[in-house]
Amino acid sequence: MKSMHTNKKTYTMAVMVFIAVSMVLSSVTTTQATGAITLTPTAQASGSSITVSGTDFGANQAVGIGLGEEVRVINETMNIAGPYDVANGPYIGFTSHFPIKPGSFSMSINVSSTAFVAVSPDLGNGTLGDPTSIFINGTMNYVTGQYTRFSKTIVPLASNFVHLVNYSYYRYDVTPIAGVITSDSGAFTASITVPSVTNGTYTVTAIDTAGKISTSILTVYSVIPEGLSFGVMVLLSTIAVVSASYLNKKRLRPR
Numbered sequence: 554m555k556s557m558h559t560n561k562k563t564y565t566m567a568v569m570v571f572i573a574v575s576m577v578l579s580s581v582t583t584t585q586a587t588g589a590i591t592l593t594p595t596a597q598a599s600g601s602s603i604t605v606s607g608t609d610f611g612a613n614q615a616v617g618i619g620l621g622e623e624v625r626v627i628n629e630t631m632n633i634a635g636p637y638d639v640a641n642g643p644y645i646g647f648t649s650h651f652p653i654k655p656g657s658f659s660m661s662i663n664v665s666s667t668a669f670v671a672v673s674p675d676l677g678n679g680t681l682g683d684p685t686s687i688f689i690n691g692t693m694n695y696v697t698g699q700y701t702r703f704s705k706t707i708v709p710l711a712s713n714f715v716h717l718v719n720y721s722y723y724r725y726d727v728t729p730i731a732g733v734i735t736s737d738s739g740a741f742t743a744s745i746t747v748p749s750v751t752n753g754t755y756t757v758t759a760i761d762t763a764g765k766i767s768t769s770i771l772t773v774y775s776v777i778p779e780g781l782s783f784g785v786m787v788l789l790s791t792i793a794v795v796s797a798s799y800l801n802k803k804r805l806r807p808r
Contacts, residue, residue, distance in 0.1 A: 586678070588739070588767040590759045596772040599749045607741045607759050607767065614761040616733040616741055617652030617696035619723025620748065620771070621755050626650065628717045631660070631700065637710035641689070642703035650722040651698035655679075655764035658693050660700070663715035673702065675720075678764045695760045696728070723758050725750075735761065747773055 588610040597603050605618060626648070635644030648658075656677030661669040673691055674682040681691035681702065691702035700718075727745040735741045745757075752774050760766045 586763070586765045588759065588761070588765045590757070590767040590769050592757060592769050592771055595770070596774060597747050598774055598776040599747050601776075602744050602746050603771065605741075605743045605745055605757065605759060605769075607735070607743075608739065610735045610739040610741065610759070610761045610765045610767075611763045612735060612737050612739050614735050614739075614763060615694075615696045616728075616735060616743070616759055616761050617726070618728045618733065618743065618745055619652045619725060619758045619760070620727045620745075621724030621750070623654055623721045624650070624724055625657075625719070625721050627719050629719070631716045631718045633700075633713065633716050635708065637708055637713055639707065641705065641707055642701075644702045644704065644708065646700045646716065646718075648698035648700070648718065648720055648722070650720075651696065651726060652723060652728065652758070652760050653693070653695045653698055654721040654723070655695055655760060655766060657721040658700075658718065659720070660716055660718045663717065669717070673700070679762050694762055695764060696762055698722075723756075727757075747771070 588607055590605055590607045593604045593606065607616065610616060629649060631646040631648065633644050633646040635642060656675050658673075658675035659671065660673040661671045664670055672687070673693075675693050676682050679692055679695065681688075681693055681700075683690065687704060687706075689703040689705055691700070693700055725748045727748065729743055729745060733741050733743045750773055753772075755771050755773060756768050757771050758766065758768045
């Protein structure tokens with residue numbers, strides 16, 4: 554019992570010592586490498602599929618594909634599992650949403666009722682920074698949202714503090730269930746399904762586990778029945794509006 558109390562005190566002290574240093578984390582800069590993607594076709598209806606072809610990504614790496622705008626998450630609680638009281642790692646947690654924008658992830662640890670310490674800045678290349686004296690190394694998987702970290706010492710279970718995370722993800726995860734893996738040359742081809750969205754233009758974003766990223770624009774439109782031209786559809790819509798107006802006037806006419 555005394556040993557556990559000592560370990561907790563040592564770990565807590567190490568975290569608290571870092572409070573002053575953590576103030577510089579807001580100035581950490583990240584560099585994003587780029588790949589390239591093309592969409593075939595570049596316009597498609599909701600529920601239909603398109604092909605995403607990528608080049609210049611990392612070799613033999615997983616790729617996540619998102620559709621839509623970036624969404625910012627603030628102070629999401631991340632449950633961290635690990636070999637507490639036994640080993641120095643790995644300690645693992647997952648974000649609720651993914652794929653994640655490279656360089657957008659950060660974490661703070663609630664070490665007391667009033668103190669939050671910033672740790673694990675995302676360097677934008679799949680690795681986590683270590684300006685503390687607590688951790689050895691860590692990774693952030695942008696495709697699956699998995700956070701992994703190793704500590705320099707065994708972490709006491711009593712020091713499993715509340716972990717809050719901030720990050721940005723893309724509105725719709727359209728990565729195929731089977732996953733996407735690049736070739737030896739960093740190329741991939743994937744078929745994705747357009748989610749149910751309103752008509753308009755949407756950004757498709759592909760990201761690999763090392764933070765390489767590329768975007769392309771997809772236009773989403775309503776399905777036109779086969780054999781009917783756009784002009785015919787406009788004419789039918791006009792007739793429908795006129796008919797509805799006539800029936801409404803007839804219904805309101807006093808008898």
